[in-house]
Amino acid sequence: MSEDILSVAAGWRDAGEAVAIATVVETWGSSPRPPGSRFAVSESGRMAGSVSGGCIEGAVADVARRTMQDGKPQLLDFGISDEMAWEVGLACGGKLKVFVEKLG
Amino acid sequence: MTPETLSRLQAAIEAKTPVALCTRLSDGAQLLFPEDEAEPGLATAAEAALAADKAANHEGWFIHPHNPPxxxxxxxxxxxxxxxxxxxxxxxxxxxxxxxxxxxxxxxxxxxxxxxxxxxxxxxxxxxxxxxxxxxxxxxxxxxxxxxxxxxxxxxxxxxxxxxxxxxxxxxxxxxxxxxxxxxxxxxxxxxxxxxxxxxxxxxxxxxxxxxxxxxxxxxxxxxx
CATH class of the missing domain: 3.40.50.720 (NAD(P)-binding Rossmann-like Domain)
Structure with a gap:
């Protein structure tokens, strides 16, 4: 993986911020980012990397903010169906799972 | 990710040592392959993920390979x-x-x-x-x-x-x-x-x-x- 989101996020953490990292763990169909792609969010709202083409980063950032407070990891499904809690869809029709965890 | 796992992962990346971060998606438990002990099935899958340089899933674990550049x-x-x-x-x-x-x-x-x-x-x-x-x-x-x-x-x-x-x-x-x-x-x-x-x-x-x-x-x- 060429993009070093992990070290960017670790740098924010070392500077004293709470940080959460989201990682694509599984994809189906035409999801734009492959498994292993990372998206980092800090408590002051800094962001780096991506888990999609920009369709779901807002929703993931909301969950990331909760995760960096309570420390509880979350596994999110996107683009599955309307009944799912996560109604933010992917315009491309792909589906994916994103794991969100607090860093450090 | 615990501070300990983060610093070990960063050390491996810095040393250009191939390592796979394995995460149990149900509870977020993590281990680093091959440094930590993994059950044989997970170890085999982690080895394969590193060789293919491709993330993989194995029985509820997400395997994230980190190869040297x-x-x-x-x-x-x-x-x-x-x-x-x-x-x-x-x-x-x-x-x-x-x-x-x-x-x-x-x-x-x-x-x-x-x-x-x-x-x-x-x-x-x-x-x-x-x-x-x-x-x-x-x-x-x-x-x-x-x-x-x-x-x-x-x-x-x-x-x-x-x-x-x-x-x-x-x-x-x-x-x-x-x-x-x-x-x-x-x-x-x-x-x-x-x-x-x-x-x-x-x-x-x-x-x-x-x-x-x-x-x-x-x-x-x-x-x-």
């Missing part, structure tokens, strides 16, 4: 070689420029890059190209390019490219065959180097070369000639 050896500190540097860095390649001519391979022309001033056969013996290495020769000078290509063909490098026209390359192929390389071996060399985008300027040539390396790495149909 791909390497790119540029033989010849020429203008096109300089233009490759920022693109290669952005694409995640660790670049080494090999050029025994000290007038070309200077810190000033190649800021922040590993420079090897040995003759290419000695340089290759030191650097040991492997399956995660791409090699490009740019000098046009058989004294420098030929020993580099000779060593490249005896390695598992995933990409070998040589600058020079079709005619220049035909002569080069004849010389390499005299050195004992068969038809299949010399066919590994991409020449004229780079995708045919009608590149003219040094950055355009750099773009065509990097595009071809990515195409080969990703198995694109553009990679076959």
């Amino acid at each position: 791909l390497r790119l050896f540029i033989v010849g500190a020429v203008h096109a070689g300089q233009a490759i540097l920022p693109m290669a860095a952005a694409l995640g390649y660790a670049v080494t420029v090999i050029d025994p001519r000290s007038a070309f391979a200077t810190e000033e022309r190649l800021p922040g890059v590993d420079i090897n001033h040995e003759w290419p056969d000695d340089a290759m013996a030191q650097l040991k190209p492997d399956t995660r290495t791409a090699i490009v020769t740019l000098t046009h000078d058989p004294k420098i390019d030929d020993p580099a290509l000779d060593a490249a063909l005896r390695s598992q490098a995933f990409y070998i490219g040589a600058l020079g026209s079709t005619r220049t390359h035909a002569k080069r192929v004849a010389r390499l065959q005299e050195m004992g390389h068969g038809e299949d071996a010399v066919a590994r060399i991409h020449a004229p180097v780079g995708l045919d985008i009608r590149a003219v300027t040094a950055p355009e040539i750099a773009l065509s070369i990097m595009a071809e390396i990515v195409a080969v790495r990703r198995g694109s149909r553009l990679a076959s000639r």
Whole structure:
């Protein structure tokens, strides 16, 4: 993986911020980012990397903010169906799972 | 991710040691393969993920391989070689420029890059190209390019490219065959180097070369000639 989101996020953490990292763990169909792609969010709202083409980063950032407070990891499904809690869809029709965890 | 896991993962990346971060998605438990003990099935899957350089899932675990960066050896500190540097860095390649001519391979022309001033056969013996290495020769000078290509063909490098026209390359192929390389071996060399985008300027040539390396790495149909 060429993009070093992990070290960017670790740098924010070392500077004293709470940080959460989201990682694509599984994809189906035409999801734009492959498994292993990372998206980092800090408590002051800094962001780096991506888990999609920009369709779901807002929703993931909301969950990331909760995760960096309570420390509880979350596994999110996107683009599955309307009944799912996560109604933010992917315009491309792909589906994916994103794991969100607090860093450090 | 605990602070301990984070610092161990960062240490492995820094040391260029292949490592797979394994995460149990149900509760976020993590281990690092091969440093930590993993049950045999997970260990086998982690080994395979590292070999394929591809993330994988195994019985509720997400396996995230972290391999050392791909390497790119540029033989010849020429203008096109300089233009490759920022693109290669952005694409995640660790670049080494090999050029025994000290007038070309200077810190000033190649800021922040590993420079090897040995003759290419000695340089290759030191650097040991492997399956995660791409090699490009740019000098046009058989004294420098030929020993580099000779060593490249005896390695598992995933990409070998040589600058020079079709005619220049035909002569080069004849010389390499005299050195004992068969038809299949010399066919590994991409020449004229780079995708045919009608590149003219040094950055355009750099773009065509990097595009071809990515195409080969990703198995694109553009990679076959």
